[in-house]
Amino acid sequence: MSTTKNDDVTINNVDLGRKPSVWEVLSSEKYFKWMLIIPLLLVLLVFMIYPLIYSIFNSFFDADLSGRVAVGLKNYKDMLRDTDFWIPLRRTAVVTVVCIVSEILIGLGIATLWNRNFKGENVIRGLILLPLLVAPLILSIVWNFLLEYDIGFINQFLAAIGIGRVKWWAPSGALFTICGITVWQWFPFSASVLLAGLKSLPKDTFEAAQVDGAKGWQVFRKLTLPMLTPLIMIIVLLRTMWLIRLFDPLYGTTRGAVNTELLDWMVYRTSFVYFDVGYGSTLAIMSLYLTIIIAALMYRQLIKALDASK
């Protein structure tokens, strides 16, 4: 390979008149952008690629913490036959749908209510954001306390106003109690996103619609909702990714008992309570595939919605 003298000495169009130092080469136009991301790539390689390959590898073994025996696809076959796998999977789907639908409906309601100028607007919009950054584990323990049958405040209040005590942690309803706690923490998120969306919509379009005699519901359905669709898609996408691996609220309340075991709790129990490393890895990989498939499908919808709104 022939290099001209000029190539060696020109960095950032400055003629140095000598051989450039390593530092000068690295911070040159050509290499600088790569130098900047090397640390990130190293971290991803070590902390993402390694566990992924290790888990896939382990899923073909019957393994615990002391040793392993190769078993081929046995873990995957076991999983497909295991009702202990399908039931948590179905529960996870139920929780995801119930939570997202509730959060968006409540969020839409609040966003519509607050889409106006009122006194203390900024303070109130700020106050509802507070639970979003508090540890979900701590909030779920607090809720567990509030919902206690005898001494919990909620039941005492319900008894006092004549509704009577509710068995919040009964096997038939505990899953929905967990949904309730999750919705409580996250409806401020969808409310804030949708309110930000409503506030940024062009006012003249709505005035024009009103002049044309459109009724409230028609305006909402034909005008507001289509314009909010990309934001709703973003909420659905993010919330699905987070809800598939709901863990903290389970630990803070039922600990997977009374019909509330979800997918990631099952992974945790298999891997860290029974130390069945092989099967635990198989379940973990399934949980990952599921997230990726759903995220990819929704990502495509989101791109479509974003294009359509332009």
Added chain:
Amino acid sequence: MYNKDSIGKRIAFWIITAIILLVVLGPLLWVYLTAFKPAQDIFTGQLSQQFMFTPTLENFDRLFNQFPFFQNLLNTLIVSVVSTIFVMIIAVPAAYSFARWNTGGGHLLFVTISTRMFPAVVAALPFFIVFRNLGLLDTRTALVLLYMYFNVSFATFLLYGFFRDVPAELEQAALIDGYGRFNIFRRIVIPLILPGIATTSVFCLIWSWNEFLFAFLFTRNAAKTVTVLISSFWGSIDIQYGTMAAGAAISILPTLIAAWFMQRYIVRGLTFGAVKG
């Protein structure tokens, strides 16, 4: 147009708004109410006693004297701060590279963000085995490394949004003046996105502060964090609600204060910058 609302409509508006605030803030206020409540009033069946009681500091006293609360608080603080520093050292240059040159043609950025879809449990088991072999279980080092991995993709993506707002013209002007790329980055670009760096850092701090699963799996005593201690109050034979509330009251205070000052950025942060609330 809103001033035309009738009195009835306005009253309804404020009643609903008050209910929303009560629902959202009630449980948070309850934590502080319970933290100052004497034990006999916590375990009462009387509704009136839930509000009428003589405030006491006995819960805080027990928390600090019978439990390693101070040590756990210190662990949480050290782990959060150190991991956040590492995250920023890695994420700031990477985000700049992605924003200015679209390094890797968008694919690398997608790989980066996809780590955020990664279930923590997938990573937990391999790390558990590696850390056990390296003797890192129950150390703050282990948590620092895990939280670095946990937050770095999010931080890169959020910073990417901030870097994209920096006009490239400024850098081109500096290039013509003979500045090297590194000096432009250090002297011109970084000062311009300091607010972005601050915002991202606070998010990383809060998430490390709140994290439970890794802390629970990877620590026993020495490196235990506050969330793990608080989780241990429930599930024991006699549930220490008062002590738990006192611990929660202290540990959520920094996040509540941060949340208040960060309101402008919370929506932007949680949507990875997709929505500029």
